[in-house]
Structure formats: structure tokens, C-alpha cells
Amino acid sequence: MTTTTTTPPVGHVIPISTRKSQTLYGFVLIGVGLLIFLLFGLDTEAGVTTTFGMNLVGSEAVTIPNIIVPSQATVFLMAAVAVFIGAFHLSRGIRSLGVVLGVIALTFIIAFLTWAAQDKSFNLTGMISSSFVRATPIALAALCGVVSERAGVINIGIEGIMLLSAQVAVVAATVTQNLWIGLLMAILAGALIAALHAFLVIRFKVDQIVSGVAINIVGAGTTSFISSRFLERATDTLNNSGTFPIIKIPLLSKIPVLGPTLFENNIIVYLMVFLVIALHLMLFRTPWGLRTRAVGEHPKAADTLGVNVHLVRYINVILGGMIAGIGGAYFTIGSVGRFDEIMTAGKGFIGLAAMIFGKWNPIGAFASSLIFGFADSLQVKLQILRVPIPSEFLLMAPYIVTMIILTGVVGRAIPPAADGQPYEK
């Protein structure tokens, strides 16, 4: 992990206006409490209950009882907790901003769900596990970003790479009747497009944003064209691959809630988890990682120590492309078994946001992806519940909460110093 140490400053130290932020967040908390009360509290009735389903149909997990709570009391309790903690923060101050923001998010979300599902049942475990699955392509996109930006090359073409490799995966898998070949071809496709990006920006010093945008445009255009021209006419021979089976990990998948979430997934989800951990270790504990970070921060320094700056950048951008290729494969052979136009729906860009919120660390990027995945899955669930608020607002709310948490907890994210700059001797 990168730890940030602060220098012993010269002269007096007055900590960054903690007083101001204390007042601010204190009032925000109280505001959230009031909001909970006004928005949800007034719209619940006494005697009505909300059921949170804790079991997933078809899962191997040990069955546990569902949680049934009185709706109104729970919402009022959440409002009270927010107001109380807000008042406490105002008067005494809570050291960790993370705790404060966690309380904001938690009270709001619990109250919101309780209200939305009053008199109904809401499958909590289902939502948690679908959050995890929905986070997978986002996390893979974010990892692609981390690997290449840590070496100083911006790749905003992830969306395009994922689209292309999604299509390559499904076609290859359908034609060969082998999902593994589909995955392999997707990785290869990702590597090739990334190699082109690397070649353009390293060798010819083409602007990295321009090259990335070009990849996105080409990706969207080509796949849509191929899709409407060929795939739609020959669905069975070209665009019907089936998907990777769910692998249930023995024993572990029996754990309630966690089992269905973490241990009943297909290979791509497991691959994503493996990559998060492996890349984190590699980035901070191996020679490759050290060189990568040095090249992204101060390429000239790396050069004077005999590190081949351009080689490191080529390797990383291509490696990132391979990871994005896996992310692309997820959309087709990892989830629905066929290709639809523009099916990545901006996940590549959300992945870039997750990378930034995660401060260019694999684990941080993964954690942010989870939050985005959660927002995504919540939004879908709520539409099913038919909550009586405009769906536009529903779509927005989780993201707003996400933003507040992320900006507050994460603070200013500082990119690698040489990010986006071509290196010349």
C-alpha cells in the first residue's frame, strides 16, 4: 500500500480546517436525518412491515430466517440515529470522517430500502450478490486503467476495447463451440487493440486522449456494424455461445449471504477477484510493480537507472488491454451468451471513475467498483419494486450517495505524476 506520510512542517502547525468540516458534516448528518424523516418517515404507516429476504433461490447456502422489521419504526430509528450522530459530531467531533460518511450512507440506504419495500419483501442477499457480479466488468475496466496509468499511459479507450472483445468472444465461442477459446480470443483482441494504442502514443507520441477516443469510436462503430450486418442474421451460428457455468466452491458456498455472493460465480468473476489481489501484490511488492510506478511518476529517473521506459509502457498497456479483454468477455460469454449493440453501456468509463476513486490502487479500484455495482443493482431492484418516485430520481439517488461517500472518504486523488505524458530523452 502507499501510505502518505506528512512532513514535519516548519513552524506552527494548524491542522487543515477540521473545525469547518466538522460543522459541515454535522449539519449534513442532521439534514440527512430530517430528509429521512420527511421523505420516507411520513410515507410509512404504523403496523406495516418490511421483509428483507436473506436467501437466494437455487443457492447452496444454509437457509437463514428472513429479517422482518416494522417499517415506520425502522425509518424513524434511522432518522434519529442520523440526527443523533450529527449532533454528537457537532459537539464532540468524530475522528474518522469515514465513520461519519458511513453513517450517512447506511442510515439513508436502510431507511430508503425499508420505505421502498414496505408491505413487501426485498431480497437483500440477491441484491448483494448481484452487486458483486455487476461490479465485475467495472473492476476489470478499472484494473486495465490502473495497470496502464501507473506506467504513465492514459487509456480511455477501455470502453471500445471491451465492446470489441465482447463481440470477438461470443463469435469465437459460438463458432468453435468452446467458451475457453472465446475467452482467449477476447484477451488476444484486447491485447492487440491496446498494442495499437501503445504503438501510437509511445512511438508516434499521438495524444493519448485522441487515440483513446478513436478506439472508442471505432469499437462502437465496428461492433454495431458487424452486429447488424452479420450477427443478427445468423444468431445461431455466430451469436449464441452460452455462458460459463456457475462454479460453486464446496463448503464456502454454504455460508449464508457470503456464499451466494462470493462463492457461486462463474470463472470470469473469480478471475477478476484473483486479478485484483494479484495485481495489488505485484504493483507494490514486485520489481515489475516498482518499475511501473517509477516510470509513471518520473520516467527520466527510471531511465537513468537503466530501466527501459518505453518497454515498461508497452508491456503495461498491453497487459491492461488483456484485462479489459476479459472484462469484454464478461458481457457476452460471462453473462448473457450473445452480443447486443453497445452492450457495455458505459461500464468502461465507470471503470475509469472507479480507478480514480480507488486512487489508482487495484484494491481501491475494486472497492469503488463494488459501490458502483451496488448502485447499479439497487437501481434495477427498485424498478422492480415499483417505488412511487420518478424512476429518473431513483436512477440518480444511489450515484449521489456514492459521490458523497467517495469524495468525502477518499479525498483528492492524485494521479501518477507523469500520467499522460510521452517520454522523450
Next chain:
Amino acid sequence: MTNVLELRGITKRFPGVLANDKVDITLREGKILALLGENGAGKTTLMNILYGLYKPDEGQIFVRGQEVDIQSPNDAIARGIGMVHQHFMLVPVMTVTENVMLGVEPTKNGVFLDHDKVADRIREISDQYGLEVDPHAYIKDLPVGIQQRVEIIKVLYRQADILILDEPTAVLTPQEVEGLFRILQTLIDKGKSIIFITHKLKEVMNAADDITVLRLGRIVGSIDPKDATPEILASMMVGRDVNLVVMKQPAKPGEDVLKVNDLYVRDERKNMTVNGVSFDVCKGEVLGVAGVQGNGQTELVYALTGLLPVESGEIYLSGTAIHNKSPRTILEHGVAHIPEDRQRHGLILSFPIYDNMMLCTYYEAPFAKGVSLQENVIQNNAETLVKQYDVRTPNIYVNASALSGGNQQKVIVAREFSRPIQLLIASQPTRGLDVGSIEYIHNQIIKKRDEGTGVLLVSSELDEILALSDRIAVMYKGQIMDVLDAKNANKDNLGLLMAGVHPSESTQKEERLP
């Protein structure tokens, strides 16, 4: 005695510049060779060739009598050559250990970095050569003096026995310079050989075993330090006699031009680094601000020039409040600024010289007419200034980045002095400059003073402060320890004040001080 290193007939051309012209250099085993030369003489270029960063157009390199082909830093490292660069090559967000092992990383089980092994080795090197440093500290938290030790450790870790140090003393405080020379002596005692580039002539005579002088890319000659005097060295470097003592008349101070009242400023990390500073500068005098770097001088200057906001307190320029005004407003009031970091605040390196020459006033007549720039006027202005201030450049169309450090500085001085000013704020105005340029810039500052401009001179060079100032303020931990009359100031009492100690009562206090 053998020669560990010989360069023969090295030639290097850049577009429009002959940076090295058939240069021969010999380094004797276990000796310190000092390489002197004006700004732009080609010293750094020559060393970069030796280290494999540039490829020479002609010439041969011999290490211990054997001709070697150095294509990259890796080749140089393999031959036992190590270099400490003029601008440090350290990754700020990494630890000392990480910086040292980069490129030659030892691993545990062949996979994971072995930080402990490197940290132990760093401690060994520290003990052996007196290079104290915490292996786990982050570079960005270390003062430059320590960063330089890390650079030297990097070189020693790679088992170099030929060390190149490119202007190692330019950014160091006097105390750090002393420490560095002790370290160099230890290195020599342990059998290393050193090439050492500097502009400070006294250092050369104390430390070097051999001196070689470059001018305009050519070897002017070598001289035995025993026969050298600063005057001889200076004239070898510059090709004419240089006046090393600043000639000046006593100041005739007029009314206040700058008045600072109880100023508090936070630095970019939000730490309060200027802690209640009050002083004033009069017309026609030089107020020197002495102090070890990092005691708030930088932030003080940034606040005065509008680059950092003022937390509290006031700044008046001839009676007009200028605190928290924009840099443009401040310079329109007649403030000139020679910034400490010339590449960041003084120039736009990717702009040609002629544009850099009018950056402060580009939006006004005569440089602009309505919305269009007057290219003729701009270029004529640059031609005149380049001649008047003797900027060494092929022409006015080259980018500022292609100039050597000293000539970049001259471009800034020319621009700032060519418009009407009432206050000059000069921060480390001669850092990294050769004696000729120093003489020139010092004379210009005194000339401005005599014309009635108030001058605030911030420098960590005590010699410079003593040579130019009429009064001297000493900063320590964001406060002014004392303001001395230049007559009463000497290195001893300034040194004590700079360390935060008030010298005995006998020192006369300046009556101006509240």
C-alpha cells in the same frame, strides 16, 4: 598512478549548437577532478555522454585504459560509472529504499521485492561513508541535502567507483555543503574517483586535485589547484577578467516602498509557514532575507507576488494594499519578480525566447493592439534585450528550454528589468549561475537600487546576502529573528540567527525594528 577514465576527442552537436568540441579529459585514480565552465559550456552534456544518456558524434571513452562503448546508462553502470544529476532523479512518492533498488531489485523467492536486504545495505553504506539517511523515509519528505545523499547512495549501491556529481552544491545550504565535502573525502579515502562540476570557485580550490576548464564546448586548459586563485579560474572560465567583489556606494534609502504587517501565510500543504512577519523595504535599498532554506522565505515571496493567498496581515506597496491581489495586479503596480524556481514561475520553456521576453505585459501596448499581438514589436524587443543583456543563444526564435540555466535566468532578468518598477523581489537570483553571470546580475541589482528601486533579495548564499544587502533580515521557522544593519552583519552572527539563536546582547539592534 593510473588514469581510471579518459575521454578523447568527444564531440557533440545539437541543432545549431556545438555543445562539445573535441574534448579530452583525464580522471586520475582516487582523485577529485573539478570541471568548471560557464553556463552552457557543455559540462552536463559531456557527463551525459559519459553516462550513456547522449551518444557522442565523435570520440572515444577509456575506462582503466580500455576503450568502452557506452550506449545506455546500463553500460555506464556496468563499467562502474555513477552519476548524480544536476536535477535530482528521485521518485518523490517512493521511499529511499525503493529509489535505491530501482533497476537492480533483489527479490525474495524470486518474486517479491526484498526491501530489508536493500535497507540493510543502505545502512551499511551510510555507516561506511557517513551518509546518514532513513531507508524507509519518503523522498518527498526529505530536505534536498538528504535527497542528495540518497543519490550518492544510489550510485554506491551499484558499486560505482567513478562518481560524477553535476553541480551538487547549487541547491545546498552552507552546512550541507560542508557535509558533502566530508563525504567526498571519505569516498576518496575508500578509493573512489570523482568528477565534480560546480560554479563555486572557493569549493574548487579546497576540494579538487585537478581542475579542468571548459568554455564554449572546448577545453580551455587544466590547472593545479595550488596555483589557482578565484580570479585566475574566473578569467579562464569567462575569457576575461571578472570582478568578484561587488562595487557599490552606500545606499541612499528613501521612503518606504514595501510595508509588510504581521503577515501569516500557509504553504500549499496548508501548514502555516510564515508566522507573523513584519518588515519594510525603502526606495533605493537592498533588504536581504537570509535563512536556511525552508524557513518560510519561499512562501513569503509567493505571498508578496500573489502566488499564495495571505492568511492574515497586510502588504502595502507605496501605500496601496496588495495582499491577496492577483499577480497581474501586483506586477502592474511595479513589482518585478525573479522567481526561485525559474523553470516553473519565470519562463514558459516551450515558448520561444521572444515570447518569454514580454510575458508580463503581452496584453498591453506596445506588444498588443486590440486583440492582436504586434509580432514586429515583440521580436524587436527581444533582439534588443538579448543584445543588451548578453543572452547566449543562436537566435531569439529558439525555445527557452534549449538555453542553459544561466541564460534562462538572463532572459527573466532582462524581461523584469525592462519595464518601470518600484520594487524588485529577487529570489535566489544567481542559483546555478557562473561567475560571469553572477557578476552581471549583481551589478544589475545594484544599478536598480541606485535608480531608486526597493530590492528584496532572498538568498540562501550568505556571500550573496552580504555582498548586496544594506540591511539583512534573518528568517527562522517562519519568523524574522532579527534585522541587522549590513555593517554589523557577518557570517558568524547571521549563522547563529539562522539557527534560531540570538547572538549575545552585544549585537546592536537595528533601530527600525519595532
